[in-house]
Amino acid sequence: MASPSEAAAGSDGEAQAVFRGITDDVSRVALNPTPKWWWPAFGVSNLMLLCLVVSLYHLFTTGIGVWGNNNIQGWAWDITNFVFWIGIGHAGTLISAVLYLFRQDWRTSINRSAEAMTIFAVAAAGIFPIIHTGRPWFAWWMIPHPNDMGMWPQFRSPLMWDVFAISTYATTSILFWYMGMVPDLATLRDRAKERWKQVGYGLLALGWRGSARQWHRYERAYLILAALSTPLVLSVHSVVSFDFATSQNPGWHTTIFPPYFVAGAIFSGFAMVATLLVPLRHLCGLKHIIKESHIEAMCKIMIATGLMVGGAYGIEIFIAWYSGNAGEWFTFRNRVLGEYSWAYFAMVSCNVLVPQFFWIRKCRTNPWIVVGLCILINVGMWFERFVIIATSLARQAMPGMWGYFSPTRWDVLTFIGSFGLFFTLFLLFARFLPVIAMAEVKAVSPEAHAGKDHH
Amino acid sequence: MTTPANDDETPGAADAPPPDRPGHADGPDGGRGDDGDDGRGTGNGNGHGSDEELHGLLAEFETPGALIAAARKVRNAGHTEFDCYSPFPVHGIDPAMGIKATRLPIVVFLGGLTGLVLGTLMQWWMNAYDWPWNVAGKPTWSIPANVPISYETTILLSVLTTFFGMWAANKLPQVWHPFFRLDRFARVTDDGFFLGVEAGDKRFDLEQTRQLLVAAGATHIEECYVDARPEARTMPRWIMAAMAVLTMVALIPVALVFKARATKSPDPHWHVFSDMDYQPKLKSDQPFADFADGRANRGELPGTVARGQLKADDAYYRGIAGGQWLTGLPAQVEVSEATLARGKQRYDIYCAPCHGFDGAGMGIVPARVEALGGAWPARNLVERGSAVITMPNGQLYNTISNGYNTMMGYASQMPVADRWAVVLYVRALQRSQNAAESELPAGSQVR
Numbered sequence: 001m002a003s004p005s006e007a008a009a010g011s012d013g014e015a016q017a018v019f020r021g022i023t024d025d026v027s028r029v030a031l032n033p034t035p036k037w038w039w040p041a042f043g044v045s046n047l048m049l050l051c052l053v054v055s056l057y058h059l060f061t062t063g064i065g066v067w068g069n070n071n072i073q074g075w076a077w078d079i080t081n082f083v084f085w086i087g088i089g090h091a092g093t094l095i096s097a098v099l100y101l102f103r104q105d106w107r108t109s110i111n112r113s114a115e116a117m118t119i120f121a122v123a124a125a126g127i128f129p130i131i132h133t134g135r136p137w138f139a140w141w142m143i144p145h146p147n148d149m150g151m152w153p154q155f156r157s158p159l160m161w162d163v164f165a166i167s168t169y170a171t172t173s174i175l176f177w178y179m180g181m182v183p184d185l186a187t188l189r190d191r192a193k194e195r196w197k198q199v200g201y202g203l204l205a206l207g208w209r210g211s212a213r214q215w216h217r218y219e220r221a222y223l224i225l226a227a228l229s230t231p232l233v234l235s236v237h238s239v240v241s242f243d244f245a246t247s248q249n250p251g252w253h254t255t256i257f258p259p260y261f262v263a264g265a266i267f268s269g270f271a272m273v274a275t276l277l278v279p280l281r282h283l284c285g286l287k288h289i290i291k292e293s294h295i296e297a298m299c300k301i302m303i304a305t306g307l308m309v310g311g312a313y314g315i316e317i318f319i320a321w322y323s324g325n326a327g328e329w330f331t332f333r334n335r336v337l338g339e340y341s342w343a344y345f346a347m348v349s350c351n352v353l354v355p356q357f358f359w360i361r362k363c364r365t366n367p368w369i370v371v372g373l374c375i376l377i378n379v380g381m382w383f384e385r386f387v388i389i390a391t392s393l394a395r396q397a398m399p400g401m402w403g404y405f406s407p408t409r410w411d412v413l414t415f416i417g418s419f420g421l422f423f424t425l426f427l428l429f430a431r432f433l434p435v436i437a438m439a440e441v442k443a444v445s446p447e448a449h450a451g452k453d454h455h
Numbered sequence: 456m457t458t459p460a461n462d463d464e465t466p467g468a469a470d471a472p473p474p475d476r477p478g479h480a481d482g483p484d485g486g487r488g489d490d491g492d493d494g495r496g497t498g499n500g501n502g503h504g505s506d507e508e509l510h511g512l513l514a515e516f517e518t519p520g521a522l523i524a525a526a527r528k529v530r531n532a533g534h535t536e537f538d539c540y541s542p543f544p545v546h547g548i549d550p551a552m553g554i555k556a557t558r559l560p561i562v563v564f565l566g567g568l569t570g571l572v573l574g575t576l577m578q579w580w581m582n583a584y585d586w587p588w589n590v591a592g593k594p595t596w597s598i599p600a601n602v603p604i605s606y607e608t609t610i611l612l613s614v615l616t617t618f619f620g621m622w623a624a625n626k627l628p629q630v631w632h633p634f635f636r637l638d639r640f641a642r643v644t645d646d647g648f649f650l651g652v653e654a655g656d657k658r659f660d661l662e663q664t665r666q667l668l669v670a671a672g673a674t675h676i677e678e679c680y681v682d683a684r685p686e687a688r689t690m691p692r693w694i695m696a697a698m699a700v701l702t703m704v705a706l707i708p709v710a711l712v713f714k715a716r717a718t719k720s721p722d723p724h725w726h727v728f729s730d731m732d733y734q735p736k737l738k739s740d741q742p743f744a745d746f747a748d749g750r751a752n753r754g755e756l757p758g759t760v761a762r763g764q765l766k767a768d769d770a771y772y773r774g775i776a777g778g779q780w781l782t783g784l785p786a787q788v789e790v791s792e793a794t795l796a797r798g799k800q801r802y803d804i805y806c807a808p809c810h811g812f813d814g815a816g817m818g819i820v821p822a823r824v825e826a827l828g829g830a831w832p833a834r835n836l837v838e839r840g841s842a843v844i845t846m847p848n849g850q851l852y853n854t855i856s857n858g859y860n861t862m863m864g865y866a867s868q869m870p871v872a873d874r875w876a877v878v879l880y881v882r883a884l885q886r887s888q889n890a891a892e893s894e895l896p897a898g899s900q901v902r
Contacts, residue, residue: 015518019542019646137728144581146716152581154588156600164607171611175618187542187644206628209635210643212526212539212548214625217557219544221621224563225614232610239603324868399762443543451520452547 052417091269092118251392306355350380570612774849781849798880
């Protein structure tokens with residue numbers, strides 16, 4: 001890569017070669033012809049996305065009755081899926097914001113794709129509460145606006161808090177992601193050969209020219225956004241947990257929910273990041289940028305958050321007994337030993353036992369094992385939300401409010417469809433956008449200090 | 456802007472560097488050859504005709520360190536209109552260039568404050584003022600329940616100010632810049648480090664500035680020219696026209712909404728979706744003439760009992776016998792040391808916080824109220840001759856189950872047997888604190 005005279009320049013030329021190597025490796029993914037593996041993957045995701053379109057069409061034209069929901073199980077798979085997806089998004093913000101504030105330089109290799117994952121997960125999540133209302137065409141009533149009904153939203157309801165938290169979160173994630181991407185889009189603009197790509201990336205890059213005066217404000221803005229995203233991400237899943245915690249329903253009405261939900265969200269999010277990135281680094285030839293040690297670090301975070309979640313399970317049961325509240329204790333006995341005990345034990349084994357394998361080094365380094373365990377963790381986290389929702393509703397105060405939930409095929413199709421949406425968006429991202437924050441990786445590389453002793 | 460003497464050059468000379476450019480001839484050329492092997496020429500796009508004017512000089516450096524050093528030199532030489540360009544933020548360049556800390560944080564703080572105030576006012580105006588919304592008789596304005604939304608609007612507005620404020624301060628988007636004409640400058644997003652001095656700078660002098668940059672260690676120096684005609688630098692007319700038309704079109708829906716709000720029409724609303732707005736059903740607490748009592752609500756049917764909830768034994772479950780409070784004890788309650796011990800233990804958990812361990816009514820809760828300057832004593836359960844001492848067991852049991860005035864009932868937390876055990880223990884407390892000396896067991900009297 002370095003011309004002879006460049007090599008003669010000693011370490012200085014080498015620094016440039018390192019930067020150019022990073023540029024080449026990352027922009028190649030977006031600018032080279034489509035790789036072979038991409039089309040089948042995209043095809044399958046599109047088929048899954050089609051499931052979503054079809055099932056939403058059926059839902060809108062027929063009604064909520066197409067699902068297994070009923071008077072007793074008013075929140076079932078729809079809200080389970082909502083909490084599941086929104087939780088997944090949290091790892092992206094954690095990586096981009098919290099790890100940034102803690103100056104964890106290894107995050108630069110994964111933050112871009114983790115942020116993308118956040119946005120796509122929030123998109124998948126956002127569908128569910130809206131279609132769950134039964135009349136999604138009135139969803140805009142939740143936005144406060146003057147109207148001829150003389151009606152305003154009820155701001156003291158946690159469901160409205162949700163509206164504000166999720167929309168703020170989506171906006172912030174998109175802006176943060178896009179802002180971080182602008183310098184890299186400029187790189188693609190400057191390297192693209194086809195005119196339409198130059199124009200396309202050029203418009204997105206806003207004319208970025210890497211000026212030091214601009215970098216100065218840019219970096220400050222980046223820091224501020226990170227500092228704002230941190231309390232935001234903690235609030236979002238706390239607010240989601242308020243949907244449950246502020247209700248009077250035994251099994252939901254507990255103060256441990258906010259921290260417990262946030263820990264679970266980070267747990268599932270990291271599992272999803274690893275599930276996506278382990279194949280990506282192999283397929284796109286990015287193993288030297290997304291290093292094995294980065295995957296290992298994520299596995300370690302999963303051990304920690306997995307233990308927190310496990311602790312929360314224990315505390316919940318203890319408090320149900322210790323409170324002496326008969327309803328609470330009854331609900332939890334049912335949760336563990338009742339009709340849904342299969343779901344409860346699926347959750348405990350996937351979320352508490354599975355991450356323990358990450359104590360073993362081999363399990364953190366073998367890509368197959370990592371992906372396998374991460375998928376199991378996400379299965380477990382889905383079950384966690386299902387268990388919270390379904391078991392608490394299955395045995396309410398009156399025997400007339402007892403009932404079991406069984407999904408219909410439309411529940412299943414909608415859920416599969418949400419994965420279709422997520423994967424389709426992610427594949428488009430991996431194909432056309434800078435999958436790795438090149439400027440950031442360069443900035444934290446040792447070569448970024450090259451030549452500084454000159455003065 | 457200074458116009459260089461470049462009359463001898465023709466626009467056609469674009470492909471080859473003109474020989475009279477000292478920077479190119481004498482300046483160190485970074486060893487990259489005069490045409491990069493990566494296809495990025497150094498001479499292309501650099502030629503200029505008589506209608507072009509000099510924008511500035513662009514110098515390239517090999518390392519971030521060299522760039523910092525050069526920036527310091529250029530600044531010390533008194534230049535102000537210059538900037539450094541790099542693929543990533545070079546740390547340490549701000550002091551070298553004399554960049555002052557941005558005021559963005561202050562702007563963001565103000566944005567956040569606006570979000571907080573607007574979010575809170577919005578909730579107050581909509582839910583407490585314009586349309587006071589009664590939710591289960593709770594106060595229409597209660598800050599804690601409004602905190603989450605104010606919190607989110609604060610963050611939202613801070614984020615929006617950060618994002619848009621940063622781009623505005625950076626004067627972006629600006630998709631075109633004179634330096635983009637230089638092919639070499641494309642490397643600024645890859646591995647190139649550049650310093651550009653603009654011709655508009657007060658100290659700018661083509662030769663001297665070039666010498667300064669050479670001395671600062673530039674590996675390559677290029678002049679950058681722009682079209683001198685102002686119309687060449689404005690946006691094409693058709694783009695402006697398209698933008699104007701789009702803006703007008705976007706305003707149509709808004710205009711319609713405003714029109715609809717301003718006109719008074721006797722016509723019913725548009726019901727795009729009639730949904731289930733009109734249903735032949737009765738809601739609770741509505742009138743309904745066809746029932747004898749004229750109400751839609753149907754009460755409990757006499758004689759219905761919830762599953763497992765018959766609880767026919769009035770004495771045991773309700774403390775009532777023959778319509779009166781039970782004076783003795785139900786048959787199920789065994790007076791034994793074990794029952795009393797259980798009663799003491801439950802009492803210490805459920806009653807002592809208010810009534811105190813001795814029953815005198817000064818548990819930690821009233822004590823705390825007193826410490827804060829208030830007064831909220833729980834009833835003294837052991838006061839000689841008081842109503843509590845004389846009340847029948849059944850009534851005491853009932854108080855535990857269902858509460859009394861500000862004391863809440865404990866039926867949901869204490870099983871029936873435990874409540875009777877506490878009754879026994881309260882009796883024991885009363886007796887032990889009100890006993891006459893003669894009642895003490897032989898051997899324990901005061902001698």
